[in-house]
Amino acid sequence: MTALTDVASSAATTPEPSPPPGRGSRTPLRERFPGFALPALVWYAVFMIGPVVAMVLIGFLSWPGMLVEPGFAGLSNFGRVFADEKFWAAAGNSAVQIVIGLPVMMVLAFLLAFYVVQKPRGHKVMRYLLFIPALISAPATAMVFYAILNPDGLLNGVLRPLGLDGTAWLANPSTALGAIIAVELWSGIGYSAVLIAARLDSVAPEIVQAARIDGAGDWRIAWGMYWPIARDFIGVVTMLQFLSMLFNSAQTVLLLTQGGPGTSTTTLSYLVYRKAFVETDLGYSQAVGLILFVLGLLGMGVIRRVLRASH
Incomplete structure (x- = not known):
């Protein structure tokens, strides 16, 4: 009984083995994802959201041509x-x-x-x-x-x-x-x-x-x-x-x-x-x-x- 107790206590106090080299130091994918998504987000903002914003702004302008200065309408x-x-x-x-x-x-x-x-x-x-x-x-x-x-x-x-x-x-x-x-x-x-x-x-x-x-x-x-x-x-x-x-x-x-x-x-x-x-x-x-x-x-x-x- 004493031997079993000693074994159990020693197992409880034994530190967990350290992870293999290179694994524990990796950053989780969810933390690295914004970096991967940044080019797509920039493209989406410039070519998708940008034209919508421009359309809204121009819709409130009096602009009779590209060579004429617009005015607020x-x-x-x-x-x-x-x-x-x-x-x-x-x-x-x-x-x-x-x-x-x-x-x-x-x-x-x-x-x-x-x-x-x-x-x-x-x-x-x-x-x-x-x-x-x-x-x-x-x-x-x-x-x-x-x-x-x-x-x-x-x-x-x-x-x-x-x-x-x-x-x-x-x-x-x-x-x-x-x-x-x-x-x-x-x-x-x-x-x-x-x-x-x-x-x-x-x-x-x-x-x-x-x-x-x-x-x-x-x-x-x-x-x-x-x-x-x-x-x-x-x-x-x-x-x-x-x-x-x-x-x-x-x-x-x-x-x-x-x-x-x-x-x-x-x-x-x-x-x-x-x-x-x-x-x-x-x-x-x-x-x-x-x-x-x-x-x-x-x-x-x-x-x-x-x-x-x-x-």
């Missing part, structure tokens, strides 16, 4: 914006573009992705083909669709032999905005489908096969099995495409219609471009840009809320 730019019929026409066009184009794009992208993950013949080639529109530049895309939609283009060439009158799709106020939406759908559906298909691939084929044995059809499998798994990811893709439609439509409009005829295809992002680079009204332009920025934040919040409600 207060809220007068926003007053001019809200009193301008062109702004409300652009806001309406952007709303139509998103309310119609975004749901159609995401539903078709999901259905295409579902078809691809069923691995039909040639499904690997199909993934590459779906991604091709994302690799084509905006000017090249605009040139192709101009050749299709102009009065002597491919679409009218197909319609006339069928006894249907052709139309100037890009010059008709009733069809021009629809043509712009069609171009953006063509550009975005395949890219979204490839991204969603990558998420749907995580579903084990054995589970799908078991569901088919139990009598589940394609519709039930798509919306009962694949949709719940991919819902959050589809939400992210939806937000990306929403922001693309809201902020990037200016290039398609500029290349195909320049906002016309009239204001029938003028969107908010194109209005920002036109006021800044054509009319050189920088204060007005950035006031619209700030409104567009707020609408983007609100839109993402609405999309998140809708997806949460669907859980």
